Amino acid sequence: MPLAPVNGLSLYYxxxxxxSPLVLxxxxxxxxRIWDAQVRAFAARHRVLTYDVRGHxxxxxxxxxxxxxxxxxxxxxxxxxxxxGIRRAVVGGLSMGGNIALNFAIAYPTTVRALIVADxxxxxxxxxxxxxGARALAGILDRDGIEAFADAAxxxxxxxxxxxRGPEAIRFIRSCLMTHRARGLAHTAREVLARRPTxxxxxxELRRLRVPTLLIVGEHDEPCVAVHRFxxxxxxxxxxxxxxxxxxxxxxxxxxxxxxAVRRFLR
Numbered sequence: 001m002p003l004a005p006v007n008g009l010s011l012y013y014x015x016x017x018x019x020s021p022l023v024l025x026x027x028x029x030x031x032x033r034i035w036d037a038q039v040r041a042f043a044a045r046h047r048v049l050t051y052d053v054r055g056h057x058x059x060x061x062x063x064x065x066x067x068x069x070x071x072x073x074x075x076x077x078x079x080x081x082x083x084x085g086i087r088r089a090v091v092g093g094l095s096m097g098g099n100i101a102l103n104f105a106i107a108y109p110t111t112v113r114a115l116i117v118a119d120x121x122x123x124x125x126x127x128x129x130x131x132x133g134a135r136a137l138a139g140i141l142d143r144d145g146i147e148a149f150a151d152a153a154x155x156x157x158x159x160x161x162x163x164x165r166g167p168e169a170i171r172f173i174r175s176c177l178m179t180h181r182a183r184g185l186a187h188t189a190r191e192v193l194a195r196r197p198t199x200x201x202x203x204x205e206l207r208r209l210r211v212p213t214l215l216i217v218g219e220h221d222e223p224c225v226a227v228h229r230f231x232x233x234x235x236x237x238x239x240x241x242x243x244x245x246x247x248x249x250x251x252x253x254x255x256x257x258x259x260x261a262v263r264r265f266l267r
Contacts, residue, residue: 004079004080006080006083007076010059011053011060011076012058013050014032016039017039020046020047020089020090021086021088022048022089023077023090023091024097025051025091025092025093025098025100026093027094028095029149029176030095030177032050033175035050035094037255038255038259053097054188055181056184056188063183065187065191067187068187068188070197071103073192074107077091077100078107088110088111091104091105091111093120094119094249096188096193098117099196105209105213106205115214118215119216119217119250121227121231122158123196131194134194137185137186137189138185141189145182146177149185150174150178158223158248158249159177159249161247161253162249162252173249203234210236212265214238214265215228215238215240215241216243217250218242220245220247228242
């Protein structure tokens with residue numbers, strides 16, 4: 001099993017294909033399986049790297065809440081790339097992973113050949129409500145465990161639109177949600193989701209960013225649409241795409257359109 005020693009723990013990763021590196025960071029409670037359609041699409045031309053963020057999937061989930069924060073997750077990514085000998089890569093992320101990728105590009109711009117940010121910035125508007133919701137999910141994980149959390153997540157607007165497609169979608173997203181340890185998700189919800197800076201607070205850093213950037217957001221991803229518009233107006237030369245008829249999980253809700261946009265961008 002491919003495990004990388006990073007910051008005193010082990011991160012599970014998968015690498016497929018050959019060519020220039022393409023690194024994809026998953027969202028909260030999703031795990032690396034959320035990128036399956038992208039791995040299949042891009043492994044013919046790229047070395048596609050996906051991994052389970054700390055607290056998720058087969059990566060370690062430290063018991064200490066102090067082991068979780070967005071800066072720690074950004075540094076995990078830096079150290080993972082160094083461990084694998086990747087000096088420069090296209091880096092992309094979905095939701096929480098988009099926040100990690102964005103902040104990684106700000107901190108280490110010479111390492112990022114291009115940046116892909118998908119459905120990112122939830123909590124930048126309605127921040128207090130967002131923080132309360134993240135802490136409520138953590139409470140469910142603490143009290144009732146991962147199955148109860150999966151039930152609650154499927155009713156959350158970030159997941160519910162995709163789950164409403166029917167049993168196949170429910171099976172897939174539930175299988176993603178159930179691969180994690182409750183403590184890892186609880187700590188991530190409290191220490192990462194509820195504490196990270198808003199995207200708006202990064203305005204000065206975004207205006208200085210000189211990394212080619214693709215922004216993808218679902219038309220019905222209400223927590224992120226305005227934030228993406230802000231990023232499009234702030235990051236120099238950013239390309240901004242709104243995918244019609246989909247919500248928060250654009251890589252799985254509209255994989256063909258998502259992959260076509262990324263393919264055009266990488267060319």
